[in-house]
Amino acid sequence: MDIGSLTSTQLAYGAAAVGATSCTAYLLYKGVRSCLRSDAQRLREDELCLQDGAIFLNHGSFGTVPRSIVAMQQELRKEMEQHPDRWFRRLARQYFSENSAAAAELIKAPTDCVAIVDNATTGINAVLNSIPLSGDDEVMTTDWTYQPVKNTVDCVCERRGIKPFCMCLDFPVVSEDALVKQFKEGLAEHPNVRVCILDHITSPSAVLMPIKRLSAICHSRNVRVLVDGAHSPGQIDLNMSDLPHVDYYTGNLHKWCFAPRGCALLYAKRELKEEILPAVISWWWRKPFVERFNFLATRDQTQLFSVREALSFIQNKLGGQQAMVKHNSELASSAADMLARVWSTERLPIPHHLEAPNMKLIRLPLEGLIESAEDLMMEIYDRFNIMVCTFGIKGVPYCRISANVYNEFWEYERLGEAVLQLRTEKMCQMNAEK
Numbered sequence: 292m293d294i295g296s297l298t299s300t301q302l303a304y305g306a307a308a309v310g311a312t313s314c315t316a317y318l319l320y321k322g323v324r325s326c327l328r329s330d331a332q333r334l335r336e337d338e339l340c341l342q343d344g345a346i347f348l349n350h351g352s353f354g355t356v357p358r359s360i361v362a363m364q365q366e367l368r369k370e371m372e373q374h375p376d377r378w379f380r381r382l383a384r385q386y387f388s389e390n391s392a393a394a395a396e397l398i399k400a401p402t403d404c405v406a407i408v409d410n411a412t413t414g415i416n417a418v419l420n421s422i423p424l425s426g427d428d429e430v431m432t433t434d435w436t437y438q439p440v441k442n443t444v445d446c447v448c449e450r451r452g453i454k455p456f457c458m459c460l461d462f463p464v465v466s467e468d469a470l471v472k473q474f475k476e477g478l479a480e481h482p483n484v485r486v487c488i489l490d491h492i493t494s495p496s497a498v499l500m501p502i503k504r505l506s507a508i509c510h511s512r513n514v515r516v517l518v519d520g521a522h523s524p525g526q527i528d529l530n531m532s533d534l535p536h537v538d539y540y541t542g543n544l545h546k547w548c549f550a551p552r553g554c555a556l557l558y559a560k561r562e563l564k565e566e567i568l569p570a571v572i573s574w575w576w577r578k579p580f581v582e583r584f585n586f587l588a589t590r591d592q593t594q595l596f597s598v599r600e601a602l603s604f605i606q607n608k609l610g611g612q613q614a615m616v617k618h619n620s621e622l623a624s625s626a627a628d629m630l631a632r633v634w635s636t637e638r639l640p641i642p643h644h645l646e647a648p649n650m651k652l653i654r655l656p657l658e659g660l661i662e663s664a665e666d667l668m669m670e671i672y673d674r675f676n677i678m679v680c681t682f683g684i685k686g687v688p689y690c691r692i693s694a695n696v697y698n699e700f701w702e703y704e705r706l707g708e709a710v711l712q713l714r715t716e717k718m719c720q721m722n723a724e725k
């Protein structure tokens with residue numbers, strides 16, 4: 292038995308069973324627990340705010356913000372209130388440039404090419420609304436593009452009188468070469484494509500796209516490349532000089548980098564960046580690229596000013612990004628194998644090197660037993676207090692697990708048992724209705 296995973300109530304009952312008072316039981320619980328805590332538990336309890344007893348296997352959706360970063364943002368808010376004029380007229384400029392520089396360092400890009408923005412969607416909107424497009428031009432996405440991004444493309448195309456083009460990619464993915472070949476042929480059939488949106492990691496399917504090869508194909512056809520890297524910072528080691536055919540890159544810092552929500556980066560190549568305007572025009576729209584994204588009207592920007600601190604958290608508390616991703620990807624992989632074994636199913640049928648490091652998909656053993664894979668997510672939460680992403684791919688129900696430093700193997704085992712229990716119940720129900 293894993294004592295570390297017992298709740299305080301369970302341990303208190305145990306102590307009471309051997310005759311300890313509730314106070315002694317509590318002290319015993321604290322003592323036993325602090326001795327037996329794993330690194331993951333220690334991190335979760337000491338550094339994070341996650342609710343006791345809840346199992347979080349869905350970091351990929353909204354991330355989580357460490358206590359120290361919550362406190363730091365609170366301090367910044369206090370500083371803003373102590374002297375609003377000093378804050379908006381002086382400090383905000385300094386903080387914006389320091390934190391944009393930290394984001395640039397993270398993706399190894401020049402500081403004048405990276406601005407901090409509210410989220411990946413904001414970055415994508417800024418680029419699509421700014422670049423020159425007209426007449427018969429087409430904007431390309433794939434059927435794996437995130438739906439709100441597709442909505443942005445449709446809206447921008449409608450407003451600007453141009454056409455969207457969505458390329459359907461084969462699933463399952465047989466090999467990286469097959470994916471690249473299909474992409475190349477599809478693009479050749481659409482000579483009017485002027486800009487292509489490439490997901491670095493697709494959502495919810497968590498496919499790690501070979502963006503270096505795909506972006507080179509785009510450039511060979513004079514197509515600009517906008518990468519949607521919503522899931523990449525903190526999960527993929529980014530180096531923009533290694534991606535010469537990527538013109539624009541946006542990525543969230545509020546997912547895998549532990550920054551407060553409403554925090555992302557937007558990179559634009561030096562020769563293209565001055566074209567890009569924020570979606571909201573305010574004071575500094577004529578200033579250079581980075582600065583014009585600051586002060587988009589009066590608002591609280593303290594989340595953006597916490598980027599540097601969030602990146603330091605990874606360095607100082609988690610041993611750096613490389614160590615963090617090694618831990619997460621190993622845990623995600625072994626948990627995925629275990630779930631596929633327990634459920635007698637399999638991982639997503641794609642080559643393993645095309646799987647996102649920290650997120651894996653496993654087929655659910657619930658085909659024909661559930662009406663909506665999307666609704667299952669909240670059923671698993673309501674019944675078992677486990678948060679995990681579930682959805683359908685071409686009618687087949689899948690589960691996307693995330694792994695982070697606060698997760699432990701037994702949590703995925705609980706998920707495995709929960710789904711098997713649901714399957715048994717749903718089969719009984721189905722048989723009773725026959």
Ligand SMILES: Cc1ncc(COP(=O)(O)O)c(C=O)c1O
Binds near residue numbers: 411493519543
């Ligand atoms: C692939 C992808 N793109 C874009 C987004 C949008 O991110 P945000 O809502 O932070 O703008 C997400 C969110 O999960 C995503 O998964």
